[in-house]
Amino acid sequence: EYTWDFGDATPIVHDPMPWHSYERPGLYTVKLTVRDAFGTGDVTRAEFNIHIDSPPEISGIDVPDEIYEDFNTAVIVNVSDAESLADLVFYRDIDVLDGSNSDRSETISNDLVIEWEQDLLTDQDEDGILDNDWITSNQSLATLVTLIWENPGEAILRVRVCDGMGLCDESETDVTILPEQDADPSLSDFSWDEWKSWMTDAGSDALGFIALILAALILGWLVMRQPNETEEEAKQNAETYEVEHADDGGLLGMDHHLPPPAPKILSKQERRSDESGYIRPLRRRE
Ligand SMILES: [Ca+2]
Ligand SMILES: [Ca+2]
Ligand SMILES: [Ca+2]
Ligand SMILES: [Ca+2]
Incomplete structure (x- = not known):
C-alpha cells in the first residue's frame, strides 16, 4: 500500500505512481510510505524535497524623463525572482519514469534571461513582424540595456524576463522620443x-x-587690448608736433615723427650762439 504526502496540505494519495500539481511555488517535502500488502507490518519510508518554481516578477521599467532620437538611452527593468535570489542550486530530473525521481540530470540556471523589444510599433530587423525584435542586455548589469530610438514620436517598450525553468513575466511602457536637440558642439x-x-x-x-x-x-x-600710458603720451606728442601717423607698427612719436619745425623767431646768429639755448635738431643721414 502506497501513501503519498505531498507536503502541501492536500489529501493523502494511495496511487503507486501519482501525478500531483502544486498550486503555489515554494519548497515542499514529499513523503512516501510503502506498507507490505501481505500485512506483515513492514514499512518503507522515503522523503525528498521539491521546489516549485515561482515566475519572475517585474515591478517596473525605469526610463529617463526625456528621451531624444539618436541618443544612447539607458533603461532598467526592476525584477525579482525567488530562485534567482536564493543561494541554492536546483536540479531537474529529466526522466521521472526511470525508477528514480531525484536524478540530477540537469542543473537549473539561477540567472534571469532579460530581453527587450524597444518598439512594438516598429520592425527593427525588417522581417515583417513588429514585435519579435528581441535584444539582450549589452551592459555588464543584466537588468540594464542601452537603446537608441532613431525617430521622434511614440514607441512601446516591452521587456521579457525568464528564469532558468522558462517561467516568464512581461511588462510594457510607453515612451516619447523627442526630436534631437540642436545645440552647437562646444x-x-x-x-x-x-x-x-x-x-x-x-x-x-x-x-x-x-x-x-x-x-x-x-x-x-x-x-x-587698451593702449598703455607710453602709447597715450606718444599719441599726444604726435598731435602736438603734427607728426605723420605711423600705420605700420612701432611707437608713435618716437620712431616715425618728422623733426620739429625750426624756430623762426631766432636769427641765424642767435641760433649759432650758445647763449640762446638753441640746439640744432639732429637730422637723419640718408
Ligand atoms: Ca523562478
Ligand atoms: Ca529520473
Ligand atoms: Ca519591434
Ligand atoms: Ca521584426
Missing part, C-alpha cells in the same frame, strides 16, 4: 583623445592649423 565636447587622434591623422597640416589659430589669437589680443 570645445568641451571633444575629448583629448579625439584631439590627439585628429592631430595624428592630420599630421603637419594640423600643426599649421594650430599655428594659424595662435596667430589669430595674438592678433585678437592686439586688437582688443
Whole structure:
C-alpha cells in the first residue's frame, strides 16, 4: 500500500505512481510510505524535497524623463525572482519514469534571461513582424540595456524576463522620443583623445592649423587690448608736433615723427650762439 504526502496540505494519495500539481511555488517535502500488502507490518519510508518554481516578477521599467532620437538611452527593468535570489542550486530530473525521481540530470540556471523589444510599433530587423525584435542586455548589469530610438514620436517598450525553468513575466511602457536637440558642439565636447587622434591623422597640416589659430589669437589680443600710458603720451606728442601717423607698427612719436619745425623767431646768429639755448635738431643721414 502506497501513501503519498505531498507536503502541501492536500489529501493523502494511495496511487503507486501519482501525478500531483502544486498550486503555489515554494519548497515542499514529499513523503512516501510503502506498507507490505501481505500485512506483515513492514514499512518503507522515503522523503525528498521539491521546489516549485515561482515566475519572475517585474515591478517596473525605469526610463529617463526625456528621451531624444539618436541618443544612447539607458533603461532598467526592476525584477525579482525567488530562485534567482536564493543561494541554492536546483536540479531537474529529466526522466521521472526511470525508477528514480531525484536524478540530477540537469542543473537549473539561477540567472534571469532579460530581453527587450524597444518598439512594438516598429520592425527593427525588417522581417515583417513588429514585435519579435528581441535584444539582450549589452551592459555588464543584466537588468540594464542601452537603446537608441532613431525617430521622434511614440514607441512601446516591452521587456521579457525568464528564469532558468522558462517561467516568464512581461511588462510594457510607453515612451516619447523627442526630436534631437540642436545645440552647437562646444570645445568641451571633444575629448583629448579625439584631439590627439585628429592631430595624428592630420599630421603637419594640423600643426599649421594650430599655428594659424595662435596667430589669430595674438592678433585678437592686439586688437582688443587698451593702449598703455607710453602709447597715450606718444599719441599726444604726435598731435602736438603734427607728426605723420605711423600705420605700420612701432611707437608713435618716437620712431616715425618728422623733426620739429625750426624756430623762426631766432636769427641765424642767435641760433649759432650758445647763449640762446638753441640746439640744432639732429637730422637723419640718408
Ligand atoms: Ca523562478
Ligand atoms: Ca529520473
Ligand atoms: Ca519591434
Ligand atoms: Ca521584426
